[in-house]
Amino acid sequence: MDFLQSLTTIASITPNRPWGLDVPNYFWFTGSSAAAFIISSFAHVFGMRKYKPIAGFSLLLAFVLLAAAPFNLIDDLRQPGRILNFFAYGWENFLTSPMKWGVLLLLAYPLLILFEALVLYRPFFVRQAESARSAFAGRWFRMMALGNMRTDEASLARDERRGLILGIIGIPLALSVHGYTGYILGVVHANPLWSTPLMPILFLASAMVSGTGLLIILLPLVQKFFTPMGRVDGDMMRELARLLGWFIIIDLVIRFFWLTFAMPFAGEERFVLQAFFQHHFFDVVYIEYLLCLFVPLAIAFSPLARRTGWVFAAGLIAAVGVWLFRWNTVIGGQTIGRTATGFLEYSPHWFGQGSITAVMANWGVFIALLALVMVLFPWDKEMAVHYKGGSHGEK
CATH class of the missing domain: 1.20.120 (Four Helix Bundle (Hemerythrin (Met), subunit A))
Structure with missing residues (x-):
């Protein structure tokens, strides 16, 4: 074995260290995302009208949780660039590698949620585009409306069908996204x-x-302080x-x-x-x-x-x-x-990668993304539509 090969071998050795705080936090985020999506599907897929007022917000919450979750994995890698290895290597073992399943699931599932949210909120984006005060805002809301500015009954019916199809596909995806994390542990016979x-x-x-x-925690806060x-x-x-x-x-x-x-x-x-x-x-x-x-x-x-x-x-x-x-x-x-x-x-340490501070920062990412999504999507208007004409809630 020459010097260069020896150096390559030594450089490829990964330290034998335990999973730290990032991993249980990642599992919690993905699991809560799956639950939020299932609750939104009670209204969008199973037709349970009592969940209609919170279905849109729950769908957005599912998206934000899953968008924030992978930051835990990147931090756990210690070298963020190594995230590319998940995409570049190991596909020959796909059938027997739950981690490789997760690569596809973590790509497909958030995209599906995003498209379902865009379909759900399309009529609201159309109205915002029509009342936009600037050309940039008009183009932005037109893009969020997927370029479809029609709000006739036929177009709305198509939106509902598309949302139903995406919701049906999303249920097994949501269950698989968190189920594979259990697989990762369950297959470790040692x-x-x-x-x-x-x-x-x-x-x-x-x-x-x-x-x-989590939905019980957030719902009263957003309804009390961020809805009409x-x-x-x-x-x-x-x-x-x-x-x-x-x-x-x-x-x-x-x-x-x-x-x-x-x-x-x-x-x-x-x-x-x-x-x-x-x-x-x-x-x-x-x-x-x-x-x-x-x-x-x-x-x-x-x-x-x-x-x-x-x-x-x-x-x-x-x-x-x-x-x-x-x-x-x-x-x-x-x-x-x-x-x-x-x-x-x-004993978790306070600072650095895999630390208590890193997990707190990931929660900060979640809060920031949730605030951004709440600004971009008219969830409050959608919620108000379902409450209109009824006497709901308590002071």
Whole structure:
């Protein structure tokens, strides 16, 4: 082996380091995006009219979450330029590589959401183009209207059909975008906490909880301060609370199957898992389950769901609980030693790549993108149309 080949070999060695904070944060973002899209599809695909007022906002939220999510992966790479390797290499292993599935999914899914949003808001862009005060604004809104300035019944009916088709295609895409993240963990046979066929389903179930919780957090804020009606739709908050409660029940059932199959009936791995959950007993049982799942569940199906403040608290606690579940699964799974007893320790650092500050910056990207999308898309006007003529919400 000559000097140049030796140098190439040394340069290609990747440090053996654990996934840090970026990865559970990425999983949380993609899962919440899938949930937001599914909730918007309740109205656009399944015709559930009670979700019409929030369907457009939920669709935009799904897009923003997915647009912000890959920044976690870029930060986790340490060298951002290495993101090109995802597109350039590994396609020969596509059928057996969940990460390669993710490359296509992360390209196709946000484009589909964007086009569905443009179709949904096209009539509003047409009206904005017609009332634009400058030529630039007129051209901009004409472009956002996909060049179609017609608003007759036939054109609107075509928009509805196109939105329906995009929504139908988007549902399996949304489920796949987050399901593949569960695949990435589930296929790692060396890790007893991850190695289960239930992992993709478990991730999807908990994602529905976090996405609904995030919508419960954001909806009263945007309705109160950024819509013409200036008040919170209490009926919608109660509906989302019930939806959150049912998603928590589904999540708990799947977690029950996961834990009862893994801990009592697995092979030698069950002893490792028993020791793991004993080691993390307080944060898993008291915080993740009792506080972040059972408390929101109790609020959702009790008279407290009639109070917006309690529903907001339930959504916040549930969303945080799913983030903790991602943390305990991704980071906790890596603390299980491969060759020795006991557990490794992981302490996130404050600054630099993969740090607490980096994750906070990613949340800043999410907030900035959400603000930008809320400015570009007339979601408030679309929401007002569905509320027009009715008495909704509470002060």
